[in-house]
Amino acid sequence: xxxRTTKTRYPGVYQRHRKDCRRKSGCDCPYRASVYVAADDxxxxxxxxxxxxxxxxxxxxxxxVQAGTLRAPTAITIREAADELVAGxxxxxxxxxxxxxxxxxxxxxxxRTMRLWINPExxxxxxxxxxxxxxxxxxxxxxxxGLTPSTVQNIVDPLRVIYRRAVRRDxxxxxxxxxxxxRRPDGKRDRIASPDEAQRLLDxxxxxxxxxxxTAVYAGLRRGELRGLRWEHIDLAAGRIAVRRAWDxxxxxxxxxSDAGRRTIPILAPLRLxxxxxxxxxGRDGPALVFGITETHPFDPSNVRRxxxxxxxxxxxxxxxxxxCRHTFASLMIASGANAKVIQTVMGHATISMTFxxxxxxxxxxxxxxAAAADAYLLRADGA
Numbered sequence: 001x002x003x004r005t006t007k008t009r010y011p012g013v014y015q016r017h018r019k020d021c022r023r024k025s026g027c028d029c030p031y032r033a034s035v036y037v038a039a040d041d042x043x044x045x046x047x048x049x050x051x052x053x054x055x056x057x058x059x060x061x062x063x064x065v066q067a068g069t070l071r072a073p074t075a076i077t078i079r080e081a082a083d084e085l086v087a088g089x090x091x092x093x094x095x096x097x098x099x100x101x102x103x104x105x106x107x108x109x110x111x112r113t114m115r116l117w118i119n120p121e122x123x124x125x126x127x128x129x130x131x132x133x134x135x136x137x138x139x140x141x142x143x144x145x146g147l148t149p150s151t152v153q154n155i156v157d158p159l160r161v162i163y164r165r166a167v168r169r170d171x172x173x174x175x176x177x178x179x180x181x182x183r184r185p186d187g188k189r190d191r192i193a194s195p196d197e198a199q200r201l202l203d204x205x206x207x208x209x210x211x212x213x214x215t216a217v218y219a220g221l222r223r224g225e226l227r228g229l230r231w232e233h234i235d236l237a238a239g240r241i242a243v244r245r246a247w248d249x250x251x252x253x254x255x256x257x258s259d260a261g262r263r264t265i266p267i268l269a270p271l272r273l274x275x276x277x278x279x280x281x282x283g284r285d286g287p288a289l290v291f292g293i294t295e296t297h298p299f300d301p302s303n304v305r306r307x308x309x310x311x312x313x314x315x316x317x318x319x320x321x322x323x324x325c326r327h328t329f330a331s332l333m334i335a336s337g338a339n340a341k342v343i344q345t346v347m348g349h350a351t352i353s354m355t356f357x358x359x360x361x362x363x364x365x366x367x368x369x370x371a372a373a374a375d376a377y378l379l380r381a382d383g384a
Contacts, residue, residue, distance in 0.1 A: 004016060004017040004018075004019070004021075005017070005032075006024050006025065008031070008051065010051075010054075010055050010058070012033055012034050012035060012058050013031060013032070013033045013051070013054045013055055013058055014031065014032050014033075014034075015027075015029055015030070015031050015032075015051075016029060016030055016031070016032050016047070017029045028049075030047050030048060030049055031047070031048045031049075031050070031051050031053075031054040032045060032046070032047050032048070032054070033045070033046055033048065033054040033055070033057050033058040033061075034046075034058070035058055035061040035062055035065055035070075036065075037065055037070065037071060037072045038065075039068075039071065039170070040071055040072035042072035043072070044061060044070065044072050044073070068173075069173050069174075070173065071128070071170065071171075071172065071173050073126060073128040073129065074126060074127050074128045074166075074171050074172065075126060076126065076127050076166075076171065077123065077124055077125060077126055077127070078118065078119070078122050078123050078124075078125055078126075078127060078130065078159070078162065079114075079119050079123035079124060081127055081162045081165075081166065082110075082114045082118070082119070082123070082158065082162060085110070085158075085161060085162055085165065086107060086110060086111055086114075089101075089102040089106075089107045089110070090107060094165075096258070098258055098259055098260075098350065100258055100259065103248065103254070104248050104250055104251040104254070105224075105248055105249070105250075108250065109154075110157075110158045110161075113154070113155050113157075113158050114158055117142065117155045118138075118155070118158060118159060121138055121141075122134065122135075122138060122159075127162075127163070127166055127171060127172050128171075128172050130176050131176050132176040132177075132178070132179060132180065134176065135156070135159065135176045135177055135180060136180055136181065139152055139155075139156055139180060139182055142155060143182075143183065149182065149183040149184060152182060152183070153182060156177060156180065156182065159177050160175075160177045163175040163176065163177050190323075190324055190327045191318075191320055191321070191324040191327070192324070192327050192328050192331045192362075193217070193320055193324075193325075193328045195332065197317075197318075198217050198325075198328055198332075199270070200315070200317060201213070201217075201312065201317055201320055202214055202217065202274075204311045204312055204314070204315040204317055205308060205311055206307065206311060207277075207281070208278075208281065209291075209304060209307065209308070210274055210278075211274040211275055211277065211278035211290075211291070212226060212291045212299065212304065213308065213322075213325065214270065214271050214274040214275075215229070215241075215271060215274075215275070215290075215291075216322050216325035216326060216329070217271075217325045217328050217329060217332075218267075218268045218270055218271035218329060218332075219241055219265045219267070219268075219271060219329060220265070220325075220326045220329030220330060220333075220346060220347055221241075221243065221265075221326070222246070222323070222326065222348070223301055223322050223323065224246035224247050224248060225243055225245075225246050225256065225261075226291060226299075226322065227246070227247035227289075227291070227292075227298035227299060227301070228245035228246040228247035228253060228254070228289070228298065229241075229243075229245070229289065229290045229291065230245060230286075230287050230288060230289055230290060231279070231284055231285050231286055231287070231288055231290055232285075232286050232287055233245070234267075234275065234290065236267070236272065236275060236276060236279075239266055239267040239272065240264050240265070240266060240267060241264065241265045241266075241267060242263075242264050243256055243261060243262065243263050243264070243265065243348065244256060244262060246261075247298045256348070258348070258350055259350075260344075260345075260348050260349055260350045261348040263345055263346065263348050265346050266346075275290075278290070301322070304322075305321070305322075326347075327359075329346075329347075330343060330347055330358075330359050330362070331359075331362055333346065334359060334362045334363055335362075340352060340355055340356065340363070343355055343359065
C-alpha cells in the first residue's frame with residue numbers, strides 16, 4: 001500500500017489520506033473497500049466517505065461474489081460489443097433464438113440503429129457501467145422526440161441482444177434492459193379489405209400484375225417471399241405453394257425468414273385461376289421467378305405499387321399495400337373458421353402468441369359465446 005493508505009480494523013477496508021492530512025486515524029479522509037472476484041482474478045474497489053458505508057458494502061459484495069452475482073467491471077464498451085455482435089451475425093457464429101442465421105436486412109437494421117441512436121449516447125460506456133436507469137432515460141428521451149412505441153422498441157432491441165449475450169457469457173451479471181417501462185404499440189388496426197373489396201381491387205389491376213396481388217391477398221406471402229417465389233415451388237395440381245425462398249434488396253436470393261417461414265400454403269380457388277393465367281401468359285416454369293421482371297430478376301416493389309395506385313385511382317378504390325394484403329388473407333382465414341394453429345402455420349409465425357397478438361382481435365367468440373358453447377356441451381354430455 002502507498003504511504004497515505006492505512007488499514008482499518010475491518011479486512012479489505014482502508015483509509016486513503018489526503019496529501020495535506022497529517023493524521024493516521026480520526027480524520028475525515030475517504031475510505032476504500034475491495035473484494036476479490038476469483039472468476040475474474042480481479043479486485044472490485046469502491047470509495048466511500050464513511051467507514052460504515054465501506055464496511056457494509058464489502059460485506060454485501062462478499063455475499064454477492066459467493067452467490068455469483070458480482071463480477072469485476074469489464075473493459076468492453078457497448079460499441080465494441082455491438083461490433084462483435086454484428087460481425088458474428090455476418091459470419092454465422094451468432095444465431096437467432098431459433099438457431100438460424102440472421103437475415104441481411106436484420107443485420108443492416110441493427111447496424112443502422114447502433115450508428116444513429118445507441119452509439120452516440122451509450123456507445124462509449126462500458127457494459128458493466130450501464131444501469132437500468134440509463135437505458136430507461138435513453139428510451140424516455142427518444143420517445144419524447146415523437147417516435148412511435150414500436151420504433152422505440154425496435155431501437156432498444158439491439159441493446160437487449162447485446163446484454164443477453166453478455167449475461168450468458170458471464171461478462172456482466174445484470175441485464176439493464178430488463179424491466180424497462182416502455183409504451184406498448186397502440187394496437188392500431190391495419191387496413192383489411194373485405195372479400196368483395198379485395199376482388200374489386202384485384203379486378204382493377206392490369207392483367208400482367210394481377211396474379212402478384214392475388215397471391216398477396218389469397219396466400220399472405222410477405223413482400224420478400226413474393227419476390228423470391230419460383231414456379232418450382234408452386235404445385236397447381238396439388239393446390240399448394242411451398243414457401244422456401246425470399247429476395248433481399250442487397251443480398252438477393254436467400255432462404256426464408258425462419259423455420260416457421262418454411263411453410264406450405266393451400267392455393268385457394270380464386271388464386272389458382274390467376275396463377276394458371278399468369279403461367280400461360282409468361283410461359284415460365286421450373287426455377288424461374290413467378291413475378292420477376294425477368295426469369296432471374298425480381299419485380300421492383302416501388303414500380304408495382306405505383307402502377308397499382310394509378311389503377312385504383314382510376315377505379316376510385318381505396319388503395320391497399322402488399323403487407324395489408326397479407327393481413328387481409330389472415331382475416332379471410334379467420335372468417336372461414338380456421339383455427340389459430342392453422343393461421344399461425346400459413347402466416348409463418350414463429351409462435352402462436354405472435355398470431356394472437358396480431359390477429360386475436362379478429363377472432364370470433366367472447367365470454368358469452370364460450371359460456372354458451374360450454375353449457376351446450378354439458379347438456380349433450382348429460383343426455384348421453
